[in-house]
Amino acid sequence: MSRQSPSVRAIVPWPFRIAAWVILFGFTVFTICPLVWVLYTSFKSQSEIMRSLIAPPLVWTLDNYRNAWELGEFSGLFFNSFLYSTVTTVIVILLSVSAGFAFAKIPSRKTRLWYSFFLVGLLITISSSIVPIFVAETWLGLDNTRLGILIPYVAFNISFAVYLAVAYIRGIHDEIIEAAKLDGANYLGIYRQIILPMARPIITTIAIFTFHACWIEYVLVYMISSDSSIRTVQVGVSLLNGRLAFNYGFLFAAIVIATLPLFILFVFFRRHLQAGFSMGSMKG
């Protein structure tokens, strides 16, 4: 606790502090309980789960994880999820930072028009336009292909990435760019030597955010992949549910496996994710 806190906190009346404590503590318990329950149930044997759904395991077992990994064919699913998320992230960064530079620093009526054209894309998601995408992909023969997943992933993540990039690059001082121009640099030179290095923090945010969005995406892959070899972790987990409806231990182990990469992102990049989410609301 910082040093000025006692004097500030001294005037906080006790009903206020108790109310604050109750709201915060209550909501935190509400948040944690289901997560803890999933975690310990995933280490519980089926017979114990049948006896009581809520009791913690008497004997902790890894069987659920072993079975889930093998029956769920998670190695292939993980490969696909990582492939789609990584490739999309790289392409989105390349496209959005260059477009963001143009929108932020090359003022003209045309760039302003194109930028607002992009912003409309913030209002449309893969799920809300899945019918048009599905129809278009079957028409083009892209359904059931990796390309048919990657192209929409790139397109639907570009709007937000461009928005983040523009907001950040606008903050870079014009004087730096003017100075480079006087030194004879053209736009591409400015882009490579000034914008890219200075935009590194926002590139990280875009990367983490895009990777996360791809990792949790479900509707598109579910709709267009009749071939199980191109499916992702999310679709794999959702299909396990149908096959072993009442084996909760097994299902929960799969849930934990599917969530581990997100937990790692959370631990290492929470600040970037929070920045992305709070900027996401301001785009309105």
Place this chain on the structure above:
Amino acid sequence: MLLTGPALFVYALVIVLPVLYSLVLSFTEWSGVGWPRFVGFENYSRMLSDPVFWHSLRNNALIVLVSLIGQIPLGFFLAYILYRRLVRLPAFFEAVIFFPTLLSPVVVGLLFAVVFAPVGLIADLIGKIQGLPLFELLIFNSKSMAIVPYLIVILWMYTGIYMIIFLANLQKIQSETIEAAVLDGASEWGILIKIVMPGQIPVFLTTSIYAIAGSLKGFELLWVMTEGGPSYYSSVLGLYMIESTFSYYKYGFGSAVAIMLILLSVVVIVVLTQVAERLARET
């Protein structure tokens, strides 16, 4: 053009073209094979006279309501408590409440399907408390109540987003303003109402718009959790669109629902943004 061109090309190809394509399809009847047959506004009038459409719209409205009276105010109070450091370990609470926001809708849907199942976690809990080992939770059998479990889930999952948004905005307040108020003998309640709240009004407006947009866009979680069922009791517009298209291969009708969904979100958001901007300018 060299810099914006590639991004623009992908965007137009994948987002704009399909939307225009389904706009055309929405005026036709088409089962996916052969040529679409032009039917004018028939799909739209059929949709507007379908009780499932209206029940789904009602559920969408309830989701918005939960955001407006639940997630947003709660998110604000949580953020305020953390911002004013009214408890110890604010960073811990912030991280825990934010975490569910990151989870995938599929995983959360599966998890809460088990929680609210007839013989799921809640039923088990109630049964243990009341001493009825065979207790079954039948909330999904009620047409009007079937959406309630989902409302609880989104409160659980997404309140953290609003907390983060408010926290980011609260941190923009100059700390001198509050210190001066404290020195002038302002009470904590006075600081909240007179100093902090007025500055957050635009944030309340933008988060409300965000909530409305979100309610129209997402349905994966509900799809995995209830499939809109039983029957159509827990359906929302997004699920109605999926069902109409893929269960009966009525691409024309499904496209009409899709266009309706896109129109609703774009028009509602654009109108609300204008209203919010005018309000913000007047205050």
